[in-house]
Amino acid sequence: MILPINISITPLLLFLLIGIFGILAIIIVFLLLKNENERRKNSIKLEKSLAFNTTLSHELRTPLYAVTAISKSLLQNSPKASQIEDLQILERASNYLVKLINDSLLLKKIDAKKLSHHQESFYLDRLVNQVSKTVEKQIAFSDVKIIIKIDPTIPNHLIGDPVKLSQILINLLNNAAKFGEKKPVYIKVVARNIYEKNCVICFKIIDHGKGILKEDQGKILKHFHQLESKNKSFGSGLGLPIVVALLKILNSELVIKSTVNKGSEFSFSLNFKINSKDITEKLKVDKTALKDLIVLVVDDNLINQVITIKTLEKIGVKAMPCHSGSEAIQLVASNSFDLVLMDLHMPVMTGEEATKKIRSTNKSIPIVALTALEKDNHWKELSDMGFSAMLHKPYEEEELYKVLLLARISGNAL
Numbered sequence: 001m002i003l004p005i006n007i008s009i010t011p012l013l014l015f016l017l018i019g020i021f022g023i024l025a026i027i028i029v030f031l032l033l034k035n036e037n038e039r040r041k042n043s044i045k046l047e048k049s050l051a052f053n054t055t056l057s058h059e060l061r062t063p064l065y066a067v068t069a070i071s072k073s074l075l076q077n078s079p080k081a082s083q084i085e086d087l088q089i090l091e092r093a094s095n096y097l098v099k100l101i102n103d104s105l106l107l108k109k110i111d112a113k114k115l116s117h118h119q120e121s122f123y124l125d126r127l128v129n130q131v132s133k134t135v136e137k138q139i140a141f142s143d144v145k146i147i148i149k150i151d152p153t154i155p156n157h158l159i160g161d162p163v164k165l166s167q168i169l170i171n172l173l174n175n176a177a178k179f180g181e182k183k184p185v186y187i188k189v190v191a192r193n194i195y196e197k198n199c200v201i202c203f204k205i206i207d208h209g210k211g212i213l214k215e216d217q218g219k220i221l222k223h224f225h226q227l228e229s230k231n232k233s234f235g236s237g238l239g240l241p242i243v244v245a246l247l248k249i250l251n252s253e254l255v256i257k258s259t260v261n262k263g264s265e266f267s268f269s270l271n272f273k274i275n276s277k278d279i280t281e282k283l284k285v286d287k288t289a290l291k292d293l294i295v296l297v298v299d300d301n302l303i304n305q306v307i308t309i310k311t312l313e314k315i316g317v318k319a320m321p322c323h324s325g326s327e328a329i330q331l332v333a334s335n336s337f338d339l340v341l342m343d344l345h346m347p348v349m350t351g352e353e354a355t356k357k358i359r360s361t362n363k364s365i366p367i368v369a370l371t372a373l374e375k376d377n378h379w380k381e382l383s384d385m386g387f388s389a390m391l392h393k394p395y396e397e398e399e400l401y402k403v404l405l406l407a408r409i410s411g412n413a414l
Contacts, residue, residue, distance in 0.1 A: 066303040067094040122162040135173040144177040150189040159273035164246045171239035172205040180207035198273050208263040291316035298322040299343040325354030344371040359386035
């Protein structure tokens, strides 16, 4: 026989229970607020750190831009045989420092979650070939050949993130060339699945070097960790960590297969939309069409200004120097220029402020932002301010000429 049990809650016991739950609720709210406050502080701290690094990288790029441009110019102007090797080392060292700065800032932005997944149309074969040419130029001293093999069943016209894809492939190819024992490096692009509107593509970077031990395969994904290499020149050990971080943004991951004394394969797969529309063909640069173009070069840094003007005058462009944003406003108002090259980072009046004032009276003149900022993260803001295009410093001469040519033909720098 089960006897009924009567449990009565006295007012005192009820009061104690409510008090305990109240105290627990207060503790939980306090902890949540504390965590939110810590998160906010860390976020502000990260923002300040990122802003500092962005400014510092801009200041570092300025003299490096001069070193890179001048060393390249000296190499093109028939140097003495005894000077060629020194100039090549100087050029490679400055290029390495620029890459190191870019890589460090990129990792900082990834940590701050400042990089988004950007979608645009591109041709797969052109991207892969451009990546190959870029890397071959970077590793010209090592005589490593890059062999491309693209699955012909893959649609060529895709929608995805070509900037991040290029960064990933360049880092992997550079890594393969460095550890590939001077043997050919392969980039294979293979179809995994092809549907009506999208496709999954696997990219494989293959070298036939000494391979990587199983216990080292995790280590090489850490910042600044490098393995021994016969072909060791300049390298920071940031390439693979950047690849892993970028692939995470693209919802993918890096797969490593390696056999000692036979070589390594680094692969990843990405999902792309298939674009049925045609992309406008990229404009070829006819430098003769740029002759007599009148350009205002706005830059407070005399070294950058001189190098830009020399680059323009080389192809017959008439360039006028300008040292400040306020001076640029007056010159545009009183002269007829075909285009303005506007540095952003200037004292007293920034390039952004000068452009806003110019746009209040002149809506048509193409204004190109010269900056160390990345287009992926800052272009929309600059476009809203009135800029027509953006050139990332240090830029290749051909990039500058393309912007000028488009301005010449269409009256717009885009």
